[in-house]
Amino acid sequence: MTQAANQAANQAANQAANQERSTFRACFAVAEFRVLFGSQLLLVLGDTVKMLAFSVLVYARTGSPGLAALAYMIGFLPQVAGGMLLLSLADRWRPRALMVAGDLLRVVTCLVLGIGGLGDLPIGVMLALVFAAGVPAPLFSAARAAVLPDVLAGDAYVLGRAVFTTTSAGAQVAGLAVGGGLLVVTGPHGALLITAALSLGSAALTRWGLRDRPARSPRPTRSTRQARSTRHARSTRDTGAVRTTLRVNRALLADRAVRGLLLAGWLPPMLSVGAEAVYVPYLTGEGSAWGAGVVLAAAAAGMGVGEFSVGRFAAPAARERLTLPLALLLGAPLLGFAARPGVAGAAALAFLAAAGLAYNLGLQRRFLDTVPEAARGQAFGLQTSGLMTAQALGAAAVGAVAELVPAHLAIALSGCGVIAVVLALRGDLRGDLRGDPRGGRSGRVSPPYGPGGGGEDARPSPAEPAA
Secondary structure: OOHHHHHHHHHHHHHHHHOOOOOHHHHHOOHHHHHHHHHHHHHHHHHHHHHHHHHHHHHHHHOOHHHHHHHHHOOOOOHHHHHHHOOOHHHHOOHHHHHHHHHHHHHHHHHHHHHHOOOOOOHHHHHHHHHHHHOOHHHHHHHHHHHHHHHOOOHHHHHHHHHHHHHHHHHHHHHHHHHHHHHHHHHHHHHHHHHHHHHHHHHHHHHHHOOOOOOOOOOOOHHHHHHHOOOOHHHHOOOOHHHHHHHHHHHHHHOHHHHHHHHHHHHHHHHHHHHHOOHHHHHHHOOOHHHHHHHHHHHHHHHHHHHHHHHHHOOHHHHHHHHHHHHHHHHHHHHHHHHOOOHHHHHHHHHHHHHHHHHHHHHHHHHHHHOOHHHHHHHHHHHHHHHHHHHHHHHHHHHHHHHHOOHHHHHHHHHHHHHHHHHHOHHHHHOOOOOOOOOOOOOOOOOOOOOOOEOEOOOOEOOEOOO
């Protein structure tokens, strides 16, 4: 059977499986999914406690609110660089080894911070350590995201993603609560050592609970590169991790269907999450600073309820039909902030708006079907790092608007922006690009996704399997 026939048969089988409705119970019946779930829970709990404890440690030693805020966010800042320059390694390395390496890096980081914070280790050195450890973080999350479709097939994969999203939101809230308790009992140094233990537990769970899978896009051997040197002179120059990452990122973004799905996943949350960044100044200005926590908690609850409800009660086809209206729900409730609601009203509006994030469930299967398997890890990493960047830019943009107009109007304007973006992307949200007749799944002609790719000359043949 030819490669094209194999791909067509696999796609037909996937489409049939995607229409069979799964359940959360079926997801947890898979042993490897339970391993991924447990390690993800430990990871999010540990990272949340680590950020809180490190921020408190820096403030205790410096008395600087600015440095404390920098300590809380500094691990996220370098992830953009890792997402832009290193993501190809997520497909070149074995995923289990990559995930374990990420956990062990967190162990070392937390140990140095916890033990070094007791001594004279300079704050600048600790900040630099957290910054450096954040650079490869997108690789580890990309490897985890790319393994999930191997563990769960069809509709179960979509529900598995919903479980991960809901768990991450709940674990962040729990991590802040647990972290606060640990800081009282053990202090920031002890809390950091406990997070090291959580990361070590995640590493052990992943190492002995997850099957060792091969890399999706193995690094070309020296003999392979020499054999291709005459026919693919460019490939011998472009096999480095940075060059491959940049090339594959360009190829993914040049692919119309992939780009549309990425933008559909990035832009609506960009402004809706940006609005959340203004809840604190809005409610503080209204004399209800305590209400900011209530409203933010309501938003987290709305996200969890939305993901669970749509995942549990909507069939696969219904989820895709709901993508557009749910995306509009991200922005519509925010318009109500124009009326300057109190804490209760703001919490209700935030809950409804965050529930709209469940629109992403209707995009997950299409994104998985659209990206090439050889670049799956990098595609998921690009999706995640792009979303984080978009949310940071959205928070900055809505915050800047709040400098020009009252905070409640800035939130309402962000709702208008969400609605405008969703309407502009309605074709991608509805899946209008599926079945594009111009070539393949998304209208592309063999982009250079492989480690030494270079256009049509790099297409795999029966004698030269895809890398």
